[in-house]
Amino acid sequence: MNREKILSVEDLSVRFKSDEGIVNAVSDVSFELAHGEALGILGESGSGKSVTLRTIIGLLPRNRTDIRGRVRFDGREIQDLSNDEMNAIRGARIAMVFQEPMVAFDPVFTVGEQIAETIVRHDGSSWADANRRALDLLELVQIPSAKRRLASYPHEMSGGMLQRSMIALALSCGPQLLLADEPTTALDVSVQIQIILLLRELQRELGMSVILVTHDVGVAAEISDRLAVMYAGRIVETGTAAEMIEAPCHPYTDGLLSSTVLNATKGKKLNAIPGAPPDLIALPRECSFAPRCRHVQQQCLSGIPRLEPFGKGRATRCLRVSEGQLELQSANPAL
Numbered sequence: 001m002n003r004e005k006i007l008s009v010e011d012l013s014v015r016f017k018s019d020e021g022i023v024n025a026v027s028d029v030s031f032e033l034a035h036g037e038a039l040g041i042l043g044e045s046g047s048g049k050s051v052t053l054r055t056i057i058g059l060l061p062r063n064r065t066d067i068r069g070r071v072r073f074d075g076r077e078i079q080d081l082s083n084d085e086m087n088a089i090r091g092a093r094i095a096m097v098f099q100e101p102m103v104a105f106d107p108v109f110t111v112g113e114q115i116a117e118t119i120v121r122h123d124g125s126s127w128a129d130a131n132r133r134a135l136d137l138l139e140l141v142q143i144p145s146a147k148r149r150l151a152s153y154p155h156e157m158s159g160g161m162l163q164r165s166m167i168a169l170a171l172s173c174g175p176q177l178l179l180a181d182e183p184t185t186a187l188d189v190s191v192q193i194q195i196i197l198l199l200r201e202l203q204r205e206l207g208m209s210v211i212l213v214t215h216d217v218g219v220a221a222e223i224s225d226r227l228a229v230m231y232a233g234r235i236v237e238t239g240t241a242a243e244m245i246e247a248p249c250h251p252y253t254d255g256l257l258s259s260t261v262l263n264a265t266k267g268k269k270l271n272a273i274p275g276a277p278p279d280l281i282a283l284p285r286e287c288s289f290a291p292r293c294r295h296v297q298q299q300c301l302s303g304i305p306r307l308e309p310f311g312k313g314r315a316t317r318c319l320r321v322s323e324g325q326l327e328l329q330s331a332n333p334a335l
C-alpha cells in the first residue's frame with residue numbers, strides 16, 4: 001500500500017461569526033492521512049468534527065467563516081483553489097457521506113438516475129455506460145435486487161438501503177478520499193454494523209483513504225487505523241486505534257472509552273463523564289477539559305497544553321504527559 005500522504009491539515013482554526021460572538025469551532029487542528037489509511041475522529045456533540053470535514057471538502061460559506069491554517073490535498077492547498085477547481089475535486093476526488101441520506105438525494109428522481117447522472121457529469125460517459133456502472137455500484141454496496149432498486153425513488157427505500165445508496169453515489173466517481181460524517185447514527189444497531197463492515201471492506205478493496213466521524217468508539221475502532229479525539233474544537237489525543245483503546249492517555253479519551261459498550265461488555269461499569277464542554281464563544285485560556293477532569297491540578301489552569309508527541313505516532317494535550325507525570329502503563333513496550 002502506498003503510504004504517501006494524501007491529506008495534511010496544519011494548524012487549522014475555523015471561526016464563525018454569530019449574534020452572540022465569535023464561535024471557535026475548530027482550533028489548531030493538525031493531522032495527516034496516508035493513501036489507503038482510515039482515520040476515526042471521535043468526540044462529543046459540538047466538538048468540531050463536522051466543521052473539520054466540511055473545511056476539507058470546501059463546504060463552508062467562505063464569506064461568513066474565518067479559516068486559518070493549511071489543508072493540503074494531494075499536494076495542493078485547498079484554500080488556494082477557485083470555486084470551479086474545488087467543485088471539480090468535490091465528488092470526484094473527495095466525496096462525503098452524511099448522517100442523513102435524504103440530503104444527498106433529490107426526492108423527484110430515482111436513485112439510479114441520480115447515480116448515473118453524477119457519472120455522466122463527471123466523465124462524460126454515455127447514459128448506457130453510466131446506468132451499467134450505477135448498477136455495479138448498487139451491487140458493490142450490496143443492495144438486494146439492485147437492478148430493481150435502480151428504479152426506486154429515495155422515499156421507497158429503507159434507511160439502511162438509502163445509506164448504502166448514498167455510499168454508492170459517493171463512490172460513483174472513484175474518490176481517493178471518502179469523508180463519512182456519522183454515516184450510521186440514524187440507523188438500527190444491526191444495520192449500523194452492516195454499513196460499517198461494508199465501509200471497511202470497500203476501503204480495503206478500493207484502497208481509498210477514509211475519515212470517519214463518529215461519537216461511537218466501537219464504530220471508530222472497527223474501521224480505523226488511527227484515531228483522533230476532539231474536545232472543544234481541539235485534538236486532545238491521537239495515535240493508532242489499537243494503542244489508544246488499549247491505553248488511553250488523555251483523561252477525556254479515557255472517559256469516552258469507559259463510557260462505551262466496548263468496556264461494558266468487559267464487565268466495566270458505564271461511566272458518563274460528568275459536566276459539559278466549554279462555551280466555544282468564550283473558550284478558556286487553559287486546558288478546556290480541566291473543569292471535568294479528575295486529574296486536574298494547578299498547572300492545568302496556567303495555559304493550553306501543547307499536543308505533545310510520545311511513543312510511536314501518539315500525541316496528547318495533557319500536562320501529565322508533557323511533564324512526565326504519567327506512567328504510560330501499557331502492555332506495549334513501544335509506548
Ligand SMILES: Nc1ncnc2c1ncn2[C@@H]1O[C@H](COP(=O)(O)OP(=O)(O)OP(=O)(O)O)[C@@H](O)[C@H]1O
Nearest residue numbers: 016018023025044045046047048049050051052280
Ligand atoms: N455555520 C455555523 N455558524 C455558527 N456556528 C457553527 C456553524 N457550524 C457549526 N457551528 C458551531 O461549531 C461547533 C462545532 O460544530 P460541529 O458541527 O463541527 O460539531 P460536531 O462535533 O460535528 O457535533 P455533532 O456530533 O453534534 O455533529 C458547534 O458549536 C456548532 O454550533
Ligand SMILES: [Mg+2]
Nearest residue numbers: 049050051181
Ligand atoms: Mg457533526
